[in-house]
Amino acid sequence: MRLFGLGPSILCGVFFAVAVLALPTGCRRLSQHPIVTAAIKEVSTNPRVSGRLGEPVTCSSAVTGRANEIDGIAAMQFEASGPKGRGTVVVEGKKLGDDWGVTLLELRPDDKSDSVLLTADLDSHTGTDTPQFDPNAATTSQPAAPPPDDIEIALPPGP
Secondary structure (H helix, E strand, C coil), X not given: CCECCECHHHHHHHHHHHHHHHHHHHHHHHHCCHHHHHHHHHHHHXXXXXXXXXXXXXXXXXCEXXXXXXXXXXXXXXXXXXXXXXXXXXXXXXXXXXXXXXXXXXXXXXXXXXXXXXXXXXXXXXXXXXXXXXXXXXXXXXXCCCCCCCCCCCCCCCC
């Protein structure tokens, strides 16, 4: 069988070359995802991470997981290491409009010791649009509207 004037062995070679070239491209896209970039920056500079793994902390460029642009949900992980240990960094995020935000950032050490939750650390550097609960805040002066006296629900006739 000949396709486009090429024999089967040449077509297999072309297919293999395209497949091999496509693999790094997919990984590179995940490693350049906005939530991964934010996670790498935080993990590389966070004093709690360097206390656990030692300095300098290096992050692997091999990122696994998924990022769905349509649903706006991402969950990825990569390895981080230092002179005192290694671990897996888990980062999850959501997309609001055109911007991605990190909803979870955690270091899970390989030695099975307690995980280091870094979400609040990242939020303190980058800010968050989630309102914080303040138990000492003054109440609003506008009372809530009273509920209606009567509610009528009209159902269609049954069988």
